[in-house]
Amino acid sequence: MSASTVSKVLAAAKDDGRAALIGYLPVGFPSVEGSLRAMEVLVENGVDIVEIGLPYTDPLMDGPVIQTAATRALEGGVRVADVFRAGRAVSATGAGALVMTYWNPVLRYGADRFAAELAGAGVSGLITPDLVPDEAQDWLEASEAHDLDRVFLVAPSSTPERLQSTTAASRGFVYATALMGVTGARTSVGSAASVLVGRVREVTDLPVCVGLGVSTREQVAEVARFADGVIVGSALVRCLVDAPDPDTGLKDLGALAADLAQGVRR
Amino acid sequence: MSDTRIGRFGDYGGRYVPEALVAALEELDEHRSKAMHDPGFLGELAQLHRTYTGRPSIITEVPRFAEHCGGARVVLKREDLNHTGSHKINNVLGQALLTRRMGKKRVIAETGAGQHGVATATAAALLGLECVVYMGRVDTERQALNVARMRLLGAEVVPVDHGSRTLKDAVNEAFRDWVANVEDTHYVLGTVTGPYPFPEMVRDFHRIIGVEARQQVLDQFGRLPDAVCACVGGGSNAMGIFHRFVDDEGVRLIGLEGGGEGVASGRHASRFSGQATPGVLHGAYTYVLQDDDGQTIESHSVSAGLDYPSVGPEHSYLKDIGRAEYYPVTDDEAMEAFRLLSQTEGILPAIESAHALAGAMRVGRELGPDGLVLVNLSGRGDKDVDTAARWFGLLPGQEDQA
Structure with a gap:
């Protein structure tokens, strides 16, 4: 097993004495081509790792902004195979690429076949918001076979036993949710995130990245003080959802990404 | 494993x-x-x-309705009489x-x-x-x-x-x-x-339905029913009445799904008629109406309670091992059963439960006059008066369409 691109990007940021910035966008919104371009814009403006969302009809960990984007992407005809295209596009920039997906589309595609295509596209692995390691036998095997990262989530409610077992099953990094809730901007990050990151560090040496509710440069900077990576989703997606036209969306997206990138670089 | x-x-x-x-x-x-x-x-x-729900709920034999069920005897488990009107x-x-x-x-x-x-x-x-x-x-x-x-x-x-x-x-x-x-x-x-x-x-909280009904049928008829019919959306009333009968091999367990405008139309909520495949929805691995990408397909049924693209995992298991049978009932068939029970017995069923009644009409014809069918009347139809009145064209100004 070799270090993934994502692992290397996280290590390089650490060598620079900073946290990495991870930006989420769903493939297929506002169009497949438009989403690929948007992901490139993230990288051009200082995002280190792109988390490529696979739109799903029943995204129960997502708030209204990402739900809206996912619904419109599905209405626009986005298909599972489009995440592999996005993976290739992001990989070509040299940035790290991960796919974030609910489990059923992978299950339907076949975990091993999905993993093979991910690896072929240069994607480092999967973030699985509704799959806990207890139910992940297929994915554990497929990710081993294709040398992919397994990013499971931990939450403020996770018991010590589950922090231990979940991090033991993880590869690449651990995704710590900053709060109890779904995706979407919040006015403050709160103390739960730093407490959770401290608990995770007691049981694993893997990098710990924090997401959920992080939307401003100040919040990014705050999280960057104690996490190895900061994950921003809804705030970026909102730029595209609110834009009157795709070009404006890309411009707003680039400006926000550049601003957030300052948060991990000061 | x-x-x-x-x-x-x-x-x-x-x-x-x-x-x-x-x-x-x-x-x-x-x-x-x-x-x-x-x-x-x-x-x-x-x-x-005992003091709030009104349990045990009674069973009611419905001979005038049964005339439309091939002459088989039909008995209803009256969950519609519970406080709040359903199971x-x-x-x-x-x-x-x-x-x-x-x-x-x-x-x-x-x-x-x-x-x-x-x-x-x-x-x-x-x-x-x-x-x-x-x-x-x-x-x-x-x-x-x-x-x-x-x-x-x-x-x-x-x-x-x-x-x-x-x-x-x-x-x-x-x-x-x-x-x-x-x-x-x-x-x-x-x-x-x-x-x-x-x-x-x-299931365990609803199991009381089948526990009571099995004893009540034994007491009144001296034997077990040949079939138990229940509608299946998520499947709680059906699991509730089925569970006590699972070990009674001679008792057919029949689940009736929302057939909507017919399975062929694509506008239905029938998971078990070959349209759904195993997948994950809402935390469970079970039969799900889904497309080739694993995206959930929207279901359709005149009955809001059956309008669901997935189904409880124990039903998926009972289906696969062949212990329970599942059939779609179209909106038309369900509404006809709704009308029949109302007008032959003076009981307005929930539209959900009317699917189970339509199933009883079918299975009763298979069984003939010696048959005994137990139907879970899971809810009452008060909530459906508006929908049913529109369906049958009974509202003021609608008479022309009737």
Whole structure:
């Protein structure tokens, strides 16, 4: 097993004495081509790792902004195979690429076949918001076979036993949710995130990245003080959802990404 | 392999949820496992059922309706006579008592037809719990009466505007609320699906339906029924009446699904007629209406309570091992059964339950005059008066179309 691109990007940021910035966008919104371009814009403006969302009809960990984007992407005809295209596009920039997906589309595609295509596209692995390691036998095997990262989530409610077992099953990094809730901007990050990151560090040496509710440069900077990576989703997606036209969306997206990138670089 | 995993019925079930909810599911499992062996808890629930729900519910033989069922004898298990008008109260009272045991102060629920929402609002009022009910916008419109009932009972009803704006989207929204508020909130899931332990727990709270009915039929007819018919949305009333009969090999267990405008039309809620495949939805591995990409396909049924693209995992298991049979009933067939029961017996069934009656008409014709069919009349039709009146063209100004 070799270090993934994502692992290397996280290590390089650490060598620079900073946290990495991870930006989420769903493939297929506002169009497949438009989403690929948007992901490139993230990288051009200082995002280190792109988390490529696979739109799903029943995204129960997502708030209204990402739900809206996912619904419109599905209405626009986005298909599972489009995440592999996005993976290739992001990989070509040299940035790290991960796919974030609910489990059923992978299950339907076949975990091993999905993993093979991910690896072929240069994607480092999967973030699985509704799959806990207890139910992940297929994915554990497929990710081993294709040398992919397994990013499971931990939450403020996770018991010590589950922090231990979940991090033991993880590869690449651990995704710590900053709060109890779904995706979407919040006015403050709160103390739960730093407490959770401290608990995770007691049981694993893997990098710990924090997401959920992080939307401003100040919040990014705050999280960057104690996490190895900061994950921003809804705030970026909102730029595209609110834009009157795709070009404006890309411009707003680039400006926000550049601003957030300052948060991990000061 | 499969039986070593937690909460499985064969391969089906499991716990496909965000990690944030796992601690709450484990807490729930611990409390309900203890409670189901605690005479104090069981005694309080039994007392509530006697003095509040109105249990045991009676059985009623319906000979005039049976004339349309090939002459077979037909007997109804009258869950429609329970307080709040359906079987849903059985599960809700159990979960509300558990909520109190867990020290939580707030309950949330999803609802399709509104029956589960009404039952949850009722139990919350009874036990002094705060209550929020999520309901798809489409359902709030077709079941407006139940929305008013929930609000009168002091619950907050939140219309859900995402996705298909029906039951599945209400479930998504309830899960989102639960992830954010799990510390003080219990999610009173209304059917036998969702992550473990919900399928087993909800079934166990409804099991009383079959336990009572089996004895009542034995007492009155001196034998077991040839078939038990129940409608299946998520499948709680069906699991409730089926479970006690599973070991009675001679008793056919027949689940009736929302056939909508016919399976061939694509507008239906029939998971078991070859349209659905095993997948994950709402925390369980079970049959799901889904496309080649694993995206959920929207279901359709005249009945809000059956309008659901997935089904409880234990039904998937019973289907695969051949212990239970499942058939679609179209909107037309269900409404004809609705009309027939109303006009031959003076009992207005819920449109959901009318699907089970249509199943009895079919199986009765197969069995003939020697047959005995038990039907779970899971709910009453008061909530459906508007829908049915429109269907039959009985509202003022509609007579022309009748």
